[in-house]
Amino acid sequence: MSSNTFKPTKRSKVKRQHERGKYDHASVHAVLDSNPMCHIGYVIDGNPYVTPTLQWREGERVYFHGSSASRMLRTVREGVQVCLTVTNFDGFVLARSPMHHSLNYRSVMCFGTAHVVEGREAKEAALKIMMEGLFPGRWDEVRGNSVQEMKATMVLAMDIEEASAKVRTGMPIDDDEDYDTVNSWNGVVPLVTTYGKAEPDPRNLPGVATPAYLKRRKYP
Amino acid sequence: MSSNTFKPTKRSKVKRQHERGKYDHASVHAVLDSNPMCHIGYVIDGNPYVTPTLQWREGERVYFHGSSASRMLRTVREGVQVCLTVTNFDGFVLARSPMHHSLNYRSVMCFGTAHVVEGREAKEAALKIMMEGLFPGRWDEVRGNSVQEMKATMVLAMDIEEASAKVRTGMPIDDDEDYDTVNSWNGVVPLVTTYGKAEPDPRNLPGVATPAYLKRRKYP
Structure with a gap:
């Protein structure tokens, strides 16, 4: 096994359309880095739960966060x-x-054991990676977190143990005989996510500068 | 309990920012109907899995689908x-x-037990609801499914047993003293998903009409 490839396991191996599965780190990281939004699956009393949140990455480690509550x-x-x-x-x-x-x-599925990032410095360092990735420069524009705020925020870190990416691109793949006989419009209808026009808080202080990160349209 | 409200349970009750939680059918259905893309959480050997797929709804029943494999x-x-x-x-x-x-x-989390939709007629009826919801009129434009194709497709149905919707809208909610002192740009950066320009298959038959559903921009 190459060191830059996740070993396909019973858990991570792509079963359906397995030729679309990729296990190399670069493919897994590319999907993680392409979208900060994720869904976290976990089990309580044998039942599955799926919660949406934000994720970000530092090497082989994925972070996600939410309220301590x-x-x-x-x-x-x-x-x-x-x-x-x-x-x-x-x-x-x-x-x-x-x-x-x-x-x-x-898409990518990453498996691992999540643990809480303990300690104010480690937690702040992780949050700063997220914010600077999304809105470069913003960390220094706002006031710092208070001790109380840091307690209310929980950051989780997960070292990726197993992972697989799955990608489909391109045109439909139809049965040979249908290309000459079926008269429908066929092709791809893309879905595109962009940043909309930024909506300023009416309570912003007068004369506040518009940061460069608000001028982007391309997501993320 | 009103008949048009899901009873908040240990599983479905919104814990964090509970004032954002809604349990009435209309709120749950509104989110389901707003986006055909979903993530399904399930448990195998005690481990969580989260798989993206398409969902669609008929009353209190949610369908999702994928390959039999x-x-x-x-x-x-x-x-x-x-x-x-x-x-x-x-x-x-x-x-x-x-x-x-x-x-x-x-967002919405729906809990229930999924079962396979058996029988060609029931399966086709469910698939038709999905396609006609997404691309009205398309079902009759393409050729019908073959017996073999129907075997390769599995449709799952889940009656919603418990569900909660959670919604956040609007401006940041900051500490009182920060409004007068923090000089950052604050507000909302919207994320907007639209249909991109349709990309026709080069192998489409000549003179194929452009269906009305390709002229939409608003998703879904």
Whole structure:
């Protein structure tokens, strides 16, 4: 096994359309870095839960966060297994039969044990990575977190133990005989996510500068 | 309990920012109907998995689908519990301290036991609801599914047993004293998903009409 590839396991191996599965670090990281939004799967009393939150990455470590009061974070702080899934739905694939319809997507499933980032310095360092990744320069524009605020925020870190990325791109793949006979419009209807026009808080101080990160349209 | 409200349970009750939680059917359905993309949580051998797929609704019943070969569908066909989560990330909320940063979102978590929709007619009826919801008129434009294709497609149905919606909208909520002293730009950076320009398959038959559903920009 190459050191820059996650070993496909029973848990991470892509079963369906396995030729779309990728296990190299670069492919897994590319999907993680393409979208800060994720869904965290965890188990309480044998039942599955899926909670949306933000994730960010530092090397092989993925961070996610939330309130100290949340069900998810009260559970995973005990060190339970989580599945962190990031999905970009890139478009609908319209094919010549209902069954050949598909989606274009880039998704990743990461498995590991999450633990709480303890200590104010480590927690602040992790939060700063997130904010600077999303809104470069903003960390120094706002006031610092208070001790109380830091207590209310929980940051979780998960070293990726197993992971697989799955990617579909391109046109429909139809049965040979259908290309000459089916008269429908076929192709890809892309889904595009962009930043909308920024909406300033009416209570902003007068003359506040517009930061460069508000001028972007391309997400993220 | 009103008949048009899901009873908040240990599983579905919104713990964090509980004032954002809603349990009435209309709120739950509104989020489900706002986005066909979902993440399904399920448990195998005690471990959580989160798989992205498409969902659609008929009354209190939510459908989702995939390949008969997928890990997810081979597992849930046995009737295990699933958590179906739909999330719209509507924007970043930029506040005056790092901790008050937030997201605007509309999300729903639905809990229930999924079962396989058996029988060609029931399966086709369910698939038609999905396709006609997404691309009205398309079902009759393409050729019908073959017997073999129907075997390769699995449709799952889940009657919603418990559910909660959670919604955040609007401006940051900062500490009183920060409004007069923090000089950052604050507000909402919306995230907007739209349909991009449709990309026709080069192998479409000549003179194929452009269906009305390709002229939409607003998603879904």
